[in-house]
Amino acid sequence: MKLSVLCSAAGVSPATKDPVDDVTVTGFAIDNRKVAPGTIFGAFRGARFNGEDFIPAAIQAGAVAIVAHPDAVVEGALHFADPEPRRLFARLAAPFFAPVPETLVAVTGTNGKTSTVELTRQLWRMGGHRAASIGTLGVTTSDETVSTGLTTPDIATFLANLAGLAREGVTHVAYEASSHGLSQFRIEGPQVAAGAFTNLSRDHLDYHATMDEYFAAKMRLFDEVVAEGGTAVVWADDAWSDKAMEHARLRGLRLFTVGEKGADIRLVGRTPSGLGQKLEIEHAGRARIIDLPLIGAYQAANALVAAGLVLATGGDVDATFDAMKRLVTVRGRIERAAITPAGAPVYVDYAHTPDALEAAMAALRPHVSGRLIVVFGAGGDRDQGKRPEMGRVADEGADLAIVTDDNPRGEDPAAIRAMVLAGMGPAAREVGDRRKAIGLAVAEAGAGDIVLIAGKGHEQGQIIGSGDNVRVLPFDDVTVAREMAGSLGR
Numbered sequence: 160m161k162l163s164v165l166c167s168a169a170g171v172s173p174a175t176k177d178p179v180d181d182v183t184v185t186g187f188a189i190d191n192r193k194v195a196p197g198t199i200f201g202a203f204r205g206a207r208f209n210g211e212d213f214i215p216a217a218i219q220a221g222a223v224a225i226v227a228h229p230d231a232v233v234e235g236a237l238h239f240a241d242p243e244p245r246r247l248f249a250r251l252a253a254p255f256f257a258p259v260p261e262t263l264v265a266v267t268g269t270n271g272k273t274s275t276v277e278l279t280r281q282l283w284r285m286g287g288h289r290a291a292s293i294g295t296l297g298v299t300t301s302d303e304t305v306s307t308g309l310t311t312p313d314i315a316t317f318l319a320n321l322a323g324l325a326r327e328g329v330t331h332v333a334y335e336a337s338s339h340g341l342s343q344f345r346i347e348g349p350q351v352a353a354g355a356f357t358n359l360s361r362d363h364l365d366y367h368a369t370m371d372e373y374f375a376a377k378m379r380l381f382d383e384v385v386a387e388g389g390t391a392v393v394w395a396d397d398a399w400s401d402k403a404m405e406h407a408r409l410r411g412l413r414l415f416t417v418g419e420k421g422a423d424i425r426l427v428g429r430t431p432s433g434l435g436q437k438l439e440i441e442h443a444g445r446a447r448i449i450d451l452p453l454i455g456a457y458q459a460a461n462a463l464v465a466a467g468l469v470l471a472t473g474g475d476v477d478a479t480f481d482a483m484k485r486l487v488t489v490r491g492r493i494e495r496a497a498i499t500p501a502g503a504p505v506y507v508d509y510a511h512t513p514d515a516l517e518a519a520m521a522a523l524r525p526h527v528s529g530r531l532i533v534v535f536g537a538g539g540d541r542d543q544g545k546r547p548e549m550g551r552v553a554d555e556g557a558d559l560a561i562v563t564d565d566n567p568r569g570e571d572p573a574a575i576r577a578m579v580l581a582g583m584g585p586a587a588r589e590v591g592d593r594r595k596a597i598g599l600a601v602a603e604a605g606a607g608d609i610v611l612i613a614g615k616g617h618e619q620g621q622i623i624g625s626g627d628n629v630r631v632l633p634f635d636d637v638t639v640a641r642e643m644a645g646s647l648g649r
């Protein structure tokens with residue numbers, strides 16, 4: 160694509176007074192090692208590196224233009240300058256990757272993003288659309304899931320994924336907008352029809368200085384990313400919901416609220432049943448009953464927000480609510496992994512924050528007649544303050560809590576466990592080896608008990624070490640739970 164075409168589509172021009180050769184742009188990269196002749200290179204100041212240091216190498220490799228801070232030194236290529244170069248890069252790259260699927264929605268919040276985008280995808284599919292979701296689980300279509308590594312990959316990968324989905328005929332995409340992704344402008348450019356806010360609670364305070372700053376990062380979704388005239392779907396029952404609605408109102412977005420306090424989908428009642436729950440809701444003045452085949456208040460919340468996104472983007476009301484009874488479990492979210500020889504079900508859940516752990520235990524509690532046994536840990540090189548909080552929540556909510564390792568990364572696993580245990584009473588157990596911890600829980604479980612293995616969900620490995628010394632040891636909670644339950648049965 161010609162640079163002049165890109166520039167006029169994006170409404171930007173390079174910082175040069177000289178006439179510019181109308182070069183052909185062949186691609187976009189934010190890593191100089193991915194630059195090929197004709198690439199536009201985004202040079203960003205990051206946490207570990209200053210991308211500007213790689214400008215000469217990028218030009219050497221054939222970059223025709225550099226998007227960077229006005230102070231950056233660019234010699235031998237055009238300089239697109241902006242104090243927020245990541246934003247400018249997204250704007251410039253978007254027309255290059257067009258067309259993208261016509262209906263895009265994005266979900267933010269501390270917990271529930273992956274679940275909500277995946278449930279939205281399922282509802283769209285049942286509504287007859289070719290739909291996909293992008294997030295922690297990867298890029299998911301009806302045919303397959305392709306992992307990307309990060310929840311919101313870099314902007315060039317994100318836009319390339321969208322363009323690829325459009326080529327496959329996908330028309331509807333729901334994607335996760337993590338606070339990292341939002342604050343690094345990794346997920347924007349195309350028109351986003353609706354955004355959703357699920358909740359806010361403690362996480363990532365290693366990256367964001369305060370909860371207010373963390374919230375502000377998330378609110379870029381309503382402040383800037385959702386298109387003019389788009390819809391904000393807000394879970395209304397969270398402590399931060401009113402503030403989220405305020406952002407949507409200030410921006411002039413159409414507001415669609417969901418929950419017990421919701422005005423558009425009002426949750427009137429919720430009754431757990433054997434393998435799911437009965438939801439009583441009100442929408443547009445009409446009462447409805449939904450038999451949701453997923454357990455727990457948190458899954459009801461995510462499913463209703465997903466329905467809100469589908470309705471906000473033109474979904475048929477009766478068909479959408481009807482489809483909710485055919486939703487299937489999201490991988491690693493209250494996923495039933497095994498039944499122990501004593502008859503106790505073992506669930507795997509991705510809870511890795513205090514609030515999520517509380518929600519996951521609350522989901523299972525109505526189904527427990529004996530003890531709730533919880534195995535969990537906290538990740539290394541991540542927010543340390545959440546560790547004792549997670550310990551406290553598990554101590555209060557579980558009948559037996561076993562603290563184990565969950566991706567120690569560059570930290571000493573014993574030190575991480577000690578920080579978790581600092582929030583717990585003397586009854587807490589500590590078994591560092593995750594396989595042994597799961598084995599202990601499975602062996603302890605009697606009839607009427609339930610085992611919850613929290614923290615890793617769908618993850619396929621235990622991350623040990625960091626930098627050049629990082630190793631990922633294959634580990635899947637679901638598989639290990641089955642092996643442990645099976646070995647006891649023999």
Ligand SMILES: CC(=O)N[C@H]1[C@@H](OP(=O)(O)OP(=O)(O)OC[C@H]2O[C@@H](n3ccc(=O)[nH]c3=O)[C@H](O)[C@@H]2O)O[C@H](CO)[C@@H](O)[C@@H]1O[C@H](C)C(=O)N[C@@H](C)C(=O)N[C@H](CCC(=O)O)C(=O)O
Nearest residue numbers: 189190191205206207208210213309310311313337339340
């Ligand atoms: C803290 C964080 O989010 N870091 C991400 C971010 O790094 P950064 O911008 O600070 O980049 P940097 O590594 O300092 O490098 C600066 C620039 O130099 C470039 N570079 C660097 C080296 C080189 O040789 N050549 C080169 O061009 C880099 O591409 C980058 O543009 O951009 C990088 C490139 O896309 C990511 O790899 C990196 O993810 C790291 C690995 C990471 O662990 N991120 C996690 C925390 C994350 O983003 N998680 C969220 C989920 C959170 C949640 O909701 O729970 C996610 O969305 O996945």
Ligand SMILES: Nc1ncnc2c1ncn2[C@@H]1O[C@H](COP(=O)(O)OP(=O)(O)OP(=O)(O)O)[C@@H](O)[C@H]1O
Nearest residue numbers: 269270271272273274295457508509510515518519
């Ligand atoms: N609406 C919710 N309210 C409270 N807890 C939730 C909610 N949704 C999910 N959770 C908890 O959070 C865990 C992670 O859920 P999910 O993967 O959907 O969230 P996420 O926002 O994508 O997380 P991440 O930021 O790690 O990508 C679940 O396994 C569950 O324990």
Ligand SMILES: N[C@H](CCC[C@H](N)C(=O)O)C(=O)O
Nearest residue numbers: 511537538541565566614615
């Ligand atoms: N997106 C989350 C995933 C955490 C998963 C948990 N298993 C851990 O490693 O802490 C993060 O990067 O903080």
Ligand SMILES: [Mg+2]
Nearest residue numbers: 272273295310
């Ligand atoms: Mg996620």
